[in-house]
Amino acid sequence: MILLLKQLELQLSTRPGGRSARVRDAVLEAVHVELVHRGYLGMTVENVADRAGVHKTTVYRRWGTVDVLIADALDRGRDAGWTAPDTGSAEGDLIALAREVVDTFTDPGRSRVPIALVAAALQSGRARQAKRDYYTARHEAAGVIAERAVERGELPPQADPAELARQTCAPLFYRVFVSGEPLDHATADRAARAALAAARAGLF
């Protein structure tokens, strides 16, 4: 039995407690700070190591590249837990959700993390997977907006509850990453109402 536990421990990560865990926490915290402070471009393995008070070879050996660092930091922070807005109506929920996205991307400090995430995902499969997991969790959490609306009789039954939230956010992300057009609350509200109109038509 003890042997089994030892093998399991070896498979997962040897010596999880103590120094290794401290180093890991310090480095991933440094990744976050560095990301908010300088953004993806300023992110260097060496900078992260310095901020974490750790030698760069340690970071190189355990993570390898900045993309893996970002992916790992994201996996760690996902537990933070996000809950969808609950205003009492589908339109209110969607507008609040859309404005939350707009507010995030119009604040340089907060926008650097998701932007870095997209940039990292374009360069590394590990980061791509982390990003996908992150947004899958988000969509799942946002699905309750549609489910509550269906319960209230505001919307017809939805084949995919998450689609309403996706459709609401898509035009905003489109502006940020594709067209480069500016974001404001009017755009957020329009995106929310457009998604709602499609949901009412039973398209999701």
Added chain:
Amino acid sequence: MILLLKQLELQLSTRPGGRSARVRDAVLEAVHVELVHRGYLGMTVENVADRAGVHKTTVYRRWGTVDVLIADALDRGRDAGWTAPDTGSAEGDLIALAREVVDTFTDPGRSRVPIALVAAALQSGRARQAKRDYYTARHEAAGVIAERAVERGELPPQADPAELARQTCAPLFYRVFVSGEPLDHATADRAARAALAAARAGLF
């Protein structure tokens, strides 16, 4: 008069005819080939120079970085001219448009260019501006879909004709760059119909 022309010529670019133009064409063509062949990650100033049959210092002196190269190649290729599909109905046009986007991003060869564009825009202001100009032209060209629909009486007058096309494409780009979910024709059709439902509701 001759003096004026000379000054103008100096302001624009000295010695535009002959070797300089040939080098420029060769390099920008090489950028395109290299982009399709290897994608953004494989893009190196040195690779582009080699393929163009030009020394790397020439490219470094005239462009500086790969992002500027991509931006310049895009500016040059924009004249290629894209026209919106014209099927006779708004729904047909939008579905054709959406499927065009899906087909582009499900073909590794064709998807590398727009993906590289987004990646470059995340790292350089010059590329960001080029991308913005590119999609502005696209939106303008796609605006005729809504205008024709209004003329036919399919839709109420639109405040912004381009918004219909933007709204159609947004969920597809969202999947590619943000959520990482796969694309197919069903997704394209749903996006087209959702945008149309919002336009019918007079939201754009």
Added chain:
DNA sequence: TCCTTATCGCAACTCGTGTTGCGTTAGAGT
């Protein structure tokens, strides 16, 4: 407490990107 070894710090090294100085080539005007 003592031993084993995973993990870390340090320094030196490799390698590819980007830069600089200088001689050469080829457009453009006379």
Added chain:
DNA sequence: ACTCTAACGCAACACGAGTTGCGATAAGGA
């Protein structure tokens, strides 16, 4: 045809990211 000079090619260099070997440290079990 001749001259001037912008633009190019070449070679050597500078710089920083990433790697490697080795000694030091600390975690975990006996």
